[in-house]
Amino acid sequence: MRFTKKHIIALILVIGIAFFVSAYKLPYYIYKPGGADALNPIVEVEGGNKSEGDMHLVTVRGGQATPVQYLWAKILPNQDILPLNKVRPEGVSEDEYFHAQLQMMESSQEASTVVAYKAANEDISIDYNGVYVVSVVEEMPAEEVLNTGDRIVGIDGRSIDESSDLVEYVENKQAGDTITVNVVRDEKKFEKDITLKPFPEADGKVGIGIQLVTDRSVEVNPEVNFSSGDIGGPSAGLMFSLEIYDQLTEEDLTKGYQIAGTGEVNYQGDVLRIGGAEKKVIAADQEGCDIFFAANNDEAEHSNYEEALKTAEEIGTDMEIVPVKSFDDALQYLQELDPA
Numbered sequence: 001m002r003f004t005k006k007h008i009i010a011l012i013l014v015i016g017i018a019f020f021v022s023a024y025k026l027p028y029y030i031y032k033p034g035g036a037d038a039l040n041p042i043v044e045v046e047g048g049n050k051s052e053g054d055m056h057l058v059t060v061r062g063g064q065a066t067p068v069q070y071l072w073a074k075i076l077p078n079q080d081i082l083p084l085n086k087v088r089p090e091g092v093s094e095d096e097y098f099h100a101q102l103q104m105m106e107s108s109q110e111a112s113t114v115v116a117y118k119a120a121n122e123d124i125s126i127d128y129n130g131v132y133v134v135s136v137v138e139e140m141p142a143e144e145v146l147n148t149g150d151r152i153v154g155i156d157g158r159s160i161d162e163s164s165d166l167v168e169y170v171e172n173k174q175a176g177d178t179i180t181v182n183v184v185r186d187e188k189k190f191e192k193d194i195t196l197k198p199f200p201e202a203d204g205k206v207g208i209g210i211q212l213v214t215d216r217s218v219e220v221n222p223e224v225n226f227s228s229g230d231i232g233g234p235s236a237g238l239m240f241s242l243e244i245y246d247q248l249t250e251e252d253l254t255k256g257y258q259i260a261g262t263g264e265v266n267y268q269g270d271v272l273r274i275g276g277a278e279k280k281v282i283a284a285d286q287e288g289c290d291i292f293f294a295a296n297n298d299e300a301e302h303s304n305y306e307e308a309l310k311t312a313e314e315i316g317t318d319m320e321i322v323p324v325k326s327f328d329d330a331l332q333y334l335q336e337l338d339p340a
Contacts, residue, residue, distance in 0.1 A: 026065045029087040032079040033279040034059030036260050036287035039243040046222040048247030053254030053340065055243040057228075057236050058262055058284050060276035062087075064094070078282055092135050096148060100134045100211055101232025107213045108233070108264060109226050112240035114218060115269045115327050119241075120248040123221040128161035129153070130184070131212045140199070140209020145192045147185065151215055154182030163212035170196065175206045222248075235274035237265030238293060241327050242334070253331075256340035260284035261293025261322075261330070263304065269327040271295045277304040278311040285317040290340070293330050296323030 038054040064084060065073065073079040088097045117124040130153035136142050146152075152160055156179055160166050173179065178195045196206045224244055228236075239261050246253040262280045263271040273295045284292050292312070296305035305323035312321050324330045 024066055026067060026070055027084045028065040028070060029062060029082045029084050030065045030069055030073045030079055031060055031062045031082065031276060031279060032073070032076075033283040033286070034061040036280075036284045036289060039239060042227055043224065043240060043243045043247070044227075045224045045244060045247035048222070049250055049252075051246055051252045051254040052256040053252075054258055055239050055246065055254065056258065056260040056284060056287065056289055057231070057239055058260050058280040059231060060279045060283075078279065080279075092137065096135045098230075098232065099148065102230070103132070103134045103213050104234040105228060105232050105236070108235075108237040109228070109240055110216060110218050111265050111267050112237045113220060113224055113244060114267050115265055116241045116244035116248065117220050119269075119327065119331065120245050122248055125219045127217040129215040129217060130160050131163045131166060132215050134211040134213055137199075137209035137211075140207070141194045141197050142208040142210045145194055146181075146183065146208075146210060149185075151184040152181050152212070153184055153189075156180050162214040164214075166212060170207055173206060177206075179208070181208075233274075234264040234272075235262050235276075235280075238263040238271050238295075238324070238327065238330060241265050241269075242330060245331065251335075253334050255334065255337050257291055257337070258287070258289040259291045259293075259334070260287070260289040260319075261291075261324075263293065263295040263324070265327055271297075271324050271326055271329070273297050273304050277307045281308045281311040281317070281319070281321070282315060285312075285315060285319055289319055291320050291322060293322050293324050293333075296325055 036056045036058045039057050040054060042057060070081065073081050114124065114126065130151045133146050133148055133150040133152065135148055136146055152166065154160055155166060155169055173196050175196055175198050178193050180191055180193050182189065182191055194208045196208060199205050199207055242253065262274055262277055264274055265271055277294055281292055292308060294304040294308040296303045309321045312319060322333055
């Protein structure tokens with residue numbers, strides 16, 4: 001067959017359209033059920049005990065939509081399409097968002113380690129070194145002053161140990177107030193004045209426009225290692241803490257069951273609400289899990305437990321949905337559970 005100029009133009013158009021529908025990024029984000037991986041290969045306590053059952057890390061898959069992915073999400077069940085600015089703050093790049101998610105995962109692992117080692121009465125020491133800037137919001141006051149990776153160690157002459165110290169201090173300020181931050185960057189210290197400004201669409205909430213994580217040095221004995229790869233976010237905290245505790249103690253906490261769940265754990269052991277609970281119930285059910293823990297916070301209009309229970313009823317799973325407010329709630333439930 002002889003190719004003419006029209007054939008070549010048509011071929012180029014087809015290639016261009018194929019590239020557009022498969023690779024062009026739309027201003028939308030798609031969420032769908034991910035996996036429910038056993039935590040044994042991901043969390044390893046040195047000399048840790050083995051169990052008959054497994055704790056599971058449950059994930060939600062997400063990504064910026066291409067045209068073909070957008071169309072599939074419209075057709076397929078259990079997929080949500082959100083405007084990109086509802087997921088990733090305006091002015092935050094995809095790389096910065098991904099980096100922030102990984103930082104949250106590291107913070108979650110640290111919190112779960114603290115909770116589990118304290119509960120198991122194992123050796124642990126904690127030193128506080130200020131807070132790290134995870135991301136800087138575009139067109140907010142910190143944009144011209146701070147960089148991702150900066151460490152804030154003081155504010156207005158006060159030392160800063162945890163991110164909550166800075167957040168609570170700024171919450172008592174008003175737009176137009178100026179604060180002085182003490183920063184460490186590339187091992188050099190400096191001070192900068194930053195004037196507070198209201199966040200767009202935040203009901204008058206003021207700030208400087210940064211996302212933070214506390215910089216702690218946590219040392220434990222025996223050692224614990226994580227290999228979570230490129231999984232981000234804080235929502236695995238509860239399951240991490242249960243897996244670590246299970247490996248630290250002689251009793252088989254799993255009792256032979258496949259146990260999943262979701263919820264961020266803070267350093268006090270509280271289980272906090274997260275997004276995507278309904279997607280994680282589906283992922284856990286598909287993996288054949290027996291038990292699913294979900295946060296049941298009184299202050300939430302619709303708790304993760306309510307969302308999880310509704311989804312469980314819709315898909316007709318036999319998986320037991322268990323409400324928890326703390327690590328201790330989940331621990332007590334498993335300790336009182338009859339063996340499988």
